[in-house]
Amino acid sequence: MRRHTRRIYNLCYRFTSNAHEAEDLTQEVFLRIYRTLATYRSLHGGFATWMTSVTRNLLIDHYRRTKRDRMTDSLDDAMPRLENKEATGRRPDQIALVAELGEQVQRALGKISPDLREAVILRDLQGLEYREIRDVLGVPEGTVKSRINRGRIELARLLEQMGVRLPNTP
Protein backbone atom coordinates (compact mmCIF):
# COMPACT_ATOMS: atom_id res chain seq x y z
CA MET A 1 0.00 0.00 0.00
CA ARG A 2 2.69 2.47 1.05
CA ARG A 3 4.91 1.53 -1.89
CA HIS A 4 2.06 2.08 -4.36
CA THR A 5 1.06 5.30 -2.62
CA ARG A 6 4.56 6.66 -2.93
CA ARG A 7 4.82 5.69 -6.60
CA ILE A 8 1.46 7.18 -7.53
CA TYR A 9 2.11 10.28 -5.45
CA ASN A 10 5.46 10.83 -7.18
CA LEU A 11 3.87 10.38 -10.60
CA CYS A 12 1.15 12.89 -9.73
CA TYR A 13 3.59 15.37 -8.28
CA ARG A 14 5.97 15.14 -11.23
CA PHE A 15 3.08 15.80 -13.57
CA THR A 16 1.31 18.55 -11.66
CA SER A 17 4.27 20.17 -9.82
CA ASN A 18 1.98 20.78 -6.87
CA ALA A 19 2.07 18.78 -3.66
CA HIS A 20 -1.53 19.47 -2.63
CA GLU A 21 -2.91 18.56 -6.02
CA ALA A 22 -0.70 15.47 -6.02
CA GLU A 23 -2.19 14.40 -2.69
CA ASP A 24 -5.75 14.90 -3.87
CA LEU A 25 -5.07 13.10 -7.13
CA THR A 26 -3.38 10.18 -5.37
CA GLN A 27 -6.39 9.80 -3.13
CA GLU A 28 -8.68 9.97 -6.15
CA VAL A 29 -6.63 7.32 -7.93
CA PHE A 30 -6.94 4.92 -5.02
CA LEU A 31 -10.67 5.60 -4.74
CA ARG A 32 -11.17 4.85 -8.41
CA ILE A 33 -9.05 1.71 -8.18
CA TYR A 34 -11.02 0.56 -5.14
CA ARG A 35 -14.33 1.08 -6.95
CA THR A 36 -13.25 -0.47 -10.23
CA LEU A 37 -11.15 -3.27 -8.85
CA ALA A 38 -13.66 -5.83 -10.10
CA THR A 39 -13.09 -4.69 -13.68
CA TYR A 40 -9.35 -5.34 -13.52
CA ARG A 41 -8.22 -8.21 -15.72
CA SER A 42 -4.69 -9.45 -16.07
CA LEU A 43 -5.13 -8.80 -19.81
CA HIS A 44 -4.54 -5.16 -19.00
CA GLY A 45 -0.99 -6.04 -18.01
CA GLY A 46 0.42 -5.99 -14.52
CA PHE A 47 -1.46 -4.46 -11.62
CA ALA A 48 1.10 -1.67 -11.36
CA THR A 49 0.67 -0.88 -15.06
CA TRP A 50 -3.09 -0.78 -14.61
CA MET A 51 -2.72 1.57 -11.66
CA THR A 52 -0.45 3.78 -13.74
CA SER A 53 -3.04 3.82 -16.54
CA VAL A 54 -5.76 4.92 -14.12
CA THR A 55 -3.43 7.58 -12.75
CA ARG A 56 -2.53 8.81 -16.20
CA ASN A 57 -6.19 9.11 -17.20
CA LEU A 58 -6.93 11.08 -14.06
CA LEU A 59 -3.92 13.29 -14.65
CA ILE A 60 -5.04 14.06 -18.20
CA ASP A 61 -8.55 14.86 -16.93
CA HIS A 62 -7.04 17.06 -14.26
CA TYR A 63 -4.78 18.75 -16.79
CA ARG A 64 -7.72 19.63 -19.03
CA ARG A 65 -9.82 20.75 -16.09
CA THR A 66 -7.19 23.08 -14.66
CA LYS A 67 -5.74 24.39 -17.89
CA ARG A 68 -6.80 27.98 -17.19
CA ASP A 69 -5.67 28.05 -13.58
CA ARG A 70 -2.28 26.72 -14.51
CA MET A 71 -1.35 29.89 -16.37
CA THR A 72 -0.68 31.54 -12.99
CA ASP A 73 0.56 28.47 -11.16
CA SER A 74 3.82 28.57 -9.28
CA LEU A 75 6.07 25.74 -8.34
CA ASP A 76 6.78 27.42 -5.02
CA ASP A 77 3.29 26.50 -3.88
CA ALA A 78 4.43 23.40 -2.11
CA MET A 79 7.46 21.24 -2.56
CA PRO A 80 7.12 17.86 -0.89
CA ARG A 81 9.88 16.46 1.22
CA LEU A 82 12.49 14.21 -0.32
CA GLU A 83 12.57 10.59 0.66
CA ASN A 84 14.38 10.49 4.00
CA LYS A 85 15.69 6.99 3.52
CA GLU A 86 17.40 7.89 0.28
CA ALA A 87 18.75 11.16 1.57
CA THR A 88 20.54 9.69 4.58
CA GLY A 89 24.31 9.42 4.46
CA ARG A 90 24.69 12.63 2.51
CA ARG A 91 26.14 15.88 3.67
CA PRO A 92 23.70 18.75 4.12
CA ASP A 93 25.19 20.65 1.18
CA GLN A 94 24.75 17.60 -1.05
CA ILE A 95 21.16 17.19 0.08
CA ALA A 96 20.51 20.86 -0.65
CA LEU A 97 22.16 20.53 -4.07
CA VAL A 98 20.04 17.50 -4.99
CA ALA A 99 16.90 19.26 -3.76
CA GLU A 100 17.71 22.35 -5.81
CA LEU A 101 18.46 20.25 -8.87
CA GLY A 102 15.17 18.40 -8.43
CA GLU A 103 13.31 21.68 -8.22
CA GLN A 104 14.91 22.98 -11.41
CA VAL A 105 14.19 19.75 -13.26
CA GLN A 106 10.61 19.96 -12.03
CA ARG A 107 10.32 23.51 -13.38
CA ALA A 108 11.64 22.37 -16.76
CA LEU A 109 9.30 19.36 -16.78
CA GLY A 110 6.37 21.68 -16.22
CA LYS A 111 7.27 23.62 -19.33
CA ILE A 112 7.21 20.79 -21.88
CA SER A 113 3.98 19.55 -23.43
CA PRO A 114 1.92 17.02 -21.42
CA ASP A 115 2.39 14.24 -24.00
CA LEU A 116 6.16 14.49 -23.84
CA ARG A 117 6.15 15.11 -20.10
CA GLU A 118 4.20 11.98 -19.22
CA ALA A 119 6.39 9.87 -21.51
CA VAL A 120 9.59 11.17 -19.92
CA ILE A 121 8.20 10.81 -16.39
CA LEU A 122 7.09 7.24 -16.99
CA ARG A 123 10.39 6.28 -18.57
CA ASP A 124 13.05 8.17 -16.65
CA LEU A 125 11.40 8.83 -13.28
CA GLN A 126 9.10 5.83 -12.91
CA GLY A 127 11.42 3.45 -14.73
CA LEU A 128 8.78 1.78 -16.91
CA GLU A 129 9.70 -0.27 -19.97
CA TYR A 130 8.64 0.87 -23.43
CA ARG A 131 5.89 -1.76 -23.69
CA GLU A 132 4.53 -0.79 -20.27
CA ILE A 133 4.41 2.85 -21.33
CA ARG A 134 2.69 1.76 -24.52
CA ASP A 135 0.04 -0.02 -22.42
CA VAL A 136 -0.39 2.94 -20.12
CA LEU A 137 -0.61 5.57 -22.85
CA GLY A 138 -2.46 3.39 -25.33
CA VAL A 139 -0.27 4.43 -28.25
CA PRO A 140 2.11 2.42 -30.48
CA GLU A 141 5.60 1.75 -29.16
CA GLY A 142 7.13 3.84 -31.93
CA THR A 143 5.15 6.83 -30.75
CA VAL A 144 6.32 6.16 -27.21
CA LYS A 145 9.96 6.14 -28.31
CA SER A 146 9.49 9.28 -30.34
CA ARG A 147 7.83 11.12 -27.45
CA ILE A 148 10.51 10.04 -25.00
CA ASN A 149 13.25 11.13 -27.38
CA ARG A 150 11.69 14.52 -28.10
CA GLY A 151 10.86 15.02 -24.45
CA ARG A 152 14.42 14.33 -23.36
CA ILE A 153 15.90 16.68 -25.95
CA GLU A 154 13.44 19.42 -25.11
CA LEU A 155 14.06 18.99 -21.39
CA ALA A 156 17.84 19.10 -21.90
CA ARG A 157 17.60 22.30 -23.90
CA LEU A 158 15.37 23.90 -21.29
CA LEU A 159 17.76 22.96 -18.51
CA GLU A 160 20.65 24.39 -20.47
CA GLN A 161 18.75 27.62 -20.95
CA MET A 162 18.12 27.69 -17.21
CA GLY A 163 21.84 27.24 -16.61
CA VAL A 164 21.46 23.91 -14.83
CA ARG A 165 24.63 21.82 -14.85
CA LEU A 166 23.94 18.10 -14.90
CA PRO A 167 26.52 15.29 -14.85
CA ASN A 168 27.69 14.59 -18.40
CA THR A 169 27.75 10.83 -18.90
CA PRO A 170 27.41 9.95 -22.60
Add this chain to the structure above:
Amino acid sequence: MNWTCEEIEARLSDYLDRLLEPGERSGFDAHVAGCARCAPLVGMVAGTVAGLHGLEPFEAPPRLHYRILDHTLGPRGRKKGMRAWLAWLRPLSSPRLIYGAASVAVTMAVLFQALGLEWRVPRLSDLAPSNVYRTTDRRVHLLYARGAKFVTDLRVVYEIQSRLRPEAEPQTTAPEQPSDEQRAPQKSPRKSDDQSSGPQPKSRRELDRAKDRTANLTTLACAVGGLPARSDR
Protein backbone atom coordinates in the same frame (compact mmCIF):
# COMPACT_ATOMS: atom_id res chain seq x y z
CA MET B 1 26.31 3.20 -42.13
CA ASN B 2 26.76 6.95 -42.44
CA TRP B 3 24.66 8.87 -39.93
CA THR B 4 23.22 12.32 -40.55
CA CYS B 5 22.64 14.86 -37.78
CA GLU B 6 18.85 14.39 -38.08
CA GLU B 7 19.22 10.63 -37.65
CA ILE B 8 21.46 11.16 -34.65
CA GLU B 9 18.80 13.33 -33.03
CA ALA B 10 16.01 10.90 -33.91
CA ARG B 11 17.82 7.85 -32.53
CA LEU B 12 19.42 9.53 -29.56
CA SER B 13 17.23 7.80 -26.99
CA ASP B 14 17.82 4.42 -28.61
CA TYR B 15 21.55 5.08 -28.24
CA LEU B 16 21.23 6.14 -24.61
CA ASP B 17 18.94 3.21 -23.77
CA ARG B 18 21.40 0.85 -25.51
CA LEU B 19 18.87 -0.30 -28.06
CA LEU B 20 21.19 0.14 -31.07
CA GLU B 21 22.92 -2.78 -32.73
CA PRO B 22 26.70 -2.89 -32.32
CA GLY B 23 27.22 -1.77 -35.92
CA GLU B 24 24.79 1.09 -35.53
CA ARG B 25 26.40 2.10 -32.29
CA SER B 26 29.87 2.35 -33.76
CA GLY B 27 28.52 4.45 -36.65
CA PHE B 28 26.70 6.66 -34.17
CA ASP B 29 29.86 7.10 -32.11
CA ALA B 30 31.92 7.87 -35.20
CA HIS B 31 29.53 10.61 -36.30
CA VAL B 32 29.27 12.18 -32.87
CA ALA B 33 33.05 12.18 -32.46
CA GLY B 34 33.46 14.25 -35.62
CA CYS B 35 30.37 16.47 -35.44
CA ALA B 36 30.53 19.77 -33.63
CA ARG B 37 26.70 20.02 -33.57
CA CYS B 38 25.81 16.52 -32.35
CA ALA B 39 28.51 16.02 -29.71
CA PRO B 40 27.18 18.73 -27.33
CA LEU B 41 23.61 17.56 -27.91
CA VAL B 42 24.43 13.96 -27.01
CA GLY B 43 26.35 15.05 -23.92
CA MET B 44 23.58 17.38 -22.86
CA VAL B 45 20.78 14.82 -23.23
CA ALA B 46 22.86 12.07 -21.63
CA GLY B 47 23.48 14.33 -18.67
CA THR B 48 19.79 15.14 -18.41
CA VAL B 49 18.81 11.48 -18.43
CA ALA B 50 21.45 10.68 -15.81
CA GLY B 51 20.16 13.59 -13.73
CA LEU B 52 16.59 12.34 -14.00
CA HIS B 53 17.62 8.85 -12.94
CA GLY B 54 19.48 10.32 -9.99
CA LEU B 55 16.49 12.26 -8.68
CA GLU B 56 15.19 10.93 -5.41
CA PRO B 57 11.54 10.04 -4.97
CA PHE B 58 9.39 12.25 -2.83
CA GLU B 59 7.98 10.93 0.39
CA ALA B 60 4.21 10.74 0.42
CA PRO B 61 2.79 12.55 3.47
CA PRO B 62 1.76 10.10 6.22
CA ARG B 63 -1.71 11.67 6.39
CA LEU B 64 -2.26 10.62 2.79
CA HIS B 65 -2.29 6.94 3.78
CA TYR B 66 -4.95 7.57 6.42
CA ARG B 67 -6.97 9.70 4.03
CA ILE B 68 -6.94 6.92 1.45
CA LEU B 69 -7.82 4.27 4.03
CA ASP B 70 -10.63 6.43 5.41
CA HIS B 71 -12.09 7.00 1.96
CA THR B 72 -11.81 3.38 0.83
CA LEU B 73 -12.35 1.25 3.94
CA GLY B 74 -14.34 3.89 5.82
CA PRO B 75 -13.36 5.89 8.87
CA ARG B 76 -11.63 3.94 11.57
CA GLY B 77 -14.00 2.98 14.38
CA ARG B 78 -13.34 4.68 17.67
CA LYS B 79 -13.09 2.58 20.79
CA LYS B 80 -15.57 3.21 23.54
CA GLY B 81 -15.68 2.85 27.29
CA MET B 82 -12.91 1.00 29.05
CA ARG B 83 -11.15 0.17 25.77
CA ALA B 84 -10.82 3.84 24.92
CA TRP B 85 -9.23 4.49 28.33
CA LEU B 86 -6.89 1.54 27.92
CA ALA B 87 -5.94 2.75 24.45
CA TRP B 88 -5.24 6.17 25.89
CA LEU B 89 -3.14 4.71 28.70
CA ARG B 90 -1.16 2.39 26.43
CA PRO B 91 1.53 4.96 25.58
CA LEU B 92 2.03 5.53 29.32
CA SER B 93 3.00 1.91 29.91
CA SER B 94 6.51 2.24 28.56
CA PRO B 95 9.13 1.16 31.15
CA ARG B 96 11.11 4.37 30.73
CA LEU B 97 8.10 6.53 31.55
CA ILE B 98 7.21 4.40 34.58
CA TYR B 99 10.78 4.54 35.88
CA GLY B 100 10.89 8.31 35.42
CA ALA B 101 7.55 8.80 37.20
CA ALA B 102 8.67 6.59 40.10
CA SER B 103 11.92 8.55 40.42
CA VAL B 104 10.04 11.84 40.50
CA ALA B 105 7.59 10.48 43.10
CA VAL B 106 10.40 9.29 45.39
CA THR B 107 12.24 12.60 45.02
CA MET B 108 9.11 14.57 45.87
CA ALA B 109 8.42 12.35 48.90
CA VAL B 110 11.97 12.89 50.19
CA LEU B 111 11.68 16.65 49.64
CA PHE B 112 8.31 16.82 51.42
CA GLN B 113 9.71 14.82 54.30
CA ALA B 114 12.80 17.02 54.55
CA LEU B 115 10.81 20.24 54.45
CA GLY B 116 8.31 18.97 56.99
CA LEU B 117 5.38 19.46 54.66
CA GLU B 118 2.23 17.55 55.46
CA TRP B 119 0.01 16.26 52.73
CA ARG B 120 -3.70 16.59 53.14
CA VAL B 121 -6.68 17.08 50.87
CA PRO B 122 -6.82 20.80 49.98
CA ARG B 123 -9.89 22.75 50.98
CA LEU B 124 -11.50 25.75 49.35
CA SER B 125 -10.68 27.91 52.36
CA ASP B 126 -6.96 27.27 51.70
CA LEU B 127 -7.23 29.60 48.75
CA ALA B 128 -8.31 32.60 50.87
CA PRO B 129 -5.54 35.25 50.80
CA SER B 130 -5.33 35.45 54.60
CA ASN B 131 -4.95 31.67 54.86
CA VAL B 132 -2.40 31.60 52.09
CA TYR B 133 -0.42 34.35 53.84
CA ARG B 134 -0.66 32.64 57.23
CA THR B 135 0.36 29.26 55.85
CA THR B 136 3.25 30.73 53.90
CA ASP B 137 4.40 32.75 56.91
CA ARG B 138 4.24 29.69 59.12
CA ARG B 139 6.15 27.60 56.58
CA VAL B 140 8.85 30.23 56.20
CA HIS B 141 9.29 30.59 59.95
CA LEU B 142 9.38 26.85 60.43
CA LEU B 143 11.94 26.57 57.69
CA TYR B 144 14.02 29.34 59.22
CA ALA B 145 13.83 27.76 62.68
CA ARG B 146 14.85 24.39 61.34
CA GLY B 147 17.75 25.97 59.49
CA ALA B 148 18.85 27.95 62.54
CA LYS B 149 18.69 24.85 64.72
CA PHE B 150 20.70 22.92 62.19
CA VAL B 151 23.39 25.61 62.11
CA THR B 152 23.49 25.79 65.93
CA ASP B 153 23.86 22.03 66.19
CA LEU B 154 26.68 22.13 63.73
CA ARG B 155 28.36 24.86 65.69
CA VAL B 156 28.13 22.94 68.96
CA VAL B 157 29.57 19.84 67.37
CA TYR B 158 32.40 21.87 65.88
CA GLU B 159 33.20 23.48 69.20
CA ILE B 160 33.30 20.14 70.99
CA GLN B 161 35.56 18.73 68.32
CA SER B 162 37.90 21.73 68.45
CA ARG B 163 38.17 21.44 72.24
CA LEU B 164 38.88 17.74 72.18
CA ARG B 165 41.55 17.99 69.48
CA PRO B 166 44.22 20.05 71.38
CA GLU B 167 44.05 17.72 74.36
CA ALA B 168 44.51 14.65 72.20
CA GLU B 169 47.58 16.00 70.39
CA PRO B 170 50.02 16.31 73.34
CA GLN B 171 49.29 12.76 74.46
CA THR B 172 50.14 11.30 71.07
CA THR B 173 53.07 13.53 70.22
CA ALA B 174 54.58 13.95 73.67
CA PRO B 175 56.79 10.80 73.70
CA GLU B 176 58.22 11.59 70.26
CA GLN B 177 58.94 15.26 70.93
CA PRO B 178 61.92 15.88 73.16
CA SER B 179 60.79 19.11 74.77
CA ASP B 180 58.88 22.30 74.13
CA GLU B 181 61.99 24.48 74.17
CA GLN B 182 63.78 22.29 71.57
CA ARG B 183 60.76 21.82 69.35
CA ALA B 184 59.67 25.44 69.09
CA PRO B 185 62.53 26.76 66.87
CA GLN B 186 62.35 23.72 64.55
CA LYS B 187 58.66 24.09 63.75
CA SER B 188 58.83 27.69 62.59
CA PRO B 189 62.29 29.20 62.66
CA ARG B 190 61.10 32.53 61.26
CA LYS B 191 58.60 33.13 63.99
CA SER B 192 59.34 34.25 67.50
CA ASP B 193 59.16 31.84 70.44
CA ASP B 194 55.91 33.27 71.70
CA GLN B 195 54.24 32.88 68.31
CA SER B 196 55.62 29.44 67.46
CA SER B 197 54.49 27.88 70.72
CA GLY B 198 51.01 29.33 70.54
CA PRO B 199 48.93 26.32 71.58
CA GLN B 200 51.54 24.98 73.99
CA PRO B 201 51.11 27.49 76.86
CA LYS B 202 47.46 26.62 76.91
CA SER B 203 48.11 22.91 77.39
CA ARG B 204 50.86 23.66 79.84
CA ARG B 205 48.48 25.80 81.79
CA GLU B 206 46.02 22.97 81.91
CA LEU B 207 48.75 20.64 83.06
CA ASP B 208 49.69 23.16 85.73
CA ARG B 209 46.10 23.34 86.86
CA ALA B 210 45.95 19.55 87.10
CA LYS B 211 49.16 19.56 89.12
CA ASP B 212 47.77 22.28 91.39
CA ARG B 213 44.68 20.22 91.92
CA THR B 214 46.81 17.16 92.72
CA ALA B 215 48.95 19.23 95.11
CA ASN B 216 45.91 20.61 96.84
CA LEU B 217 44.44 17.18 97.19
CA THR B 218 47.73 15.85 98.54
CA THR B 219 47.90 18.74 101.01
CA LEU B 220 44.36 18.10 102.03
CA ALA B 221 45.06 14.39 102.48
CA CYS B 222 48.16 15.16 104.54
CA ALA B 223 46.29 17.62 106.70
CA VAL B 224 43.57 15.10 107.28
CA GLY B 225 45.95 12.14 107.86
CA GLY B 226 48.81 13.98 109.62
CA LEU B 227 51.33 13.29 106.84
CA PRO B 228 53.98 15.94 105.93
CA ALA B 229 52.91 18.18 103.10
CA ARG B 230 54.88 17.78 99.81
CA SER B 231 54.83 20.01 96.91
CA ASP B 232 55.84 18.99 93.42
CA ARG B 233 56.37 22.51 92.32
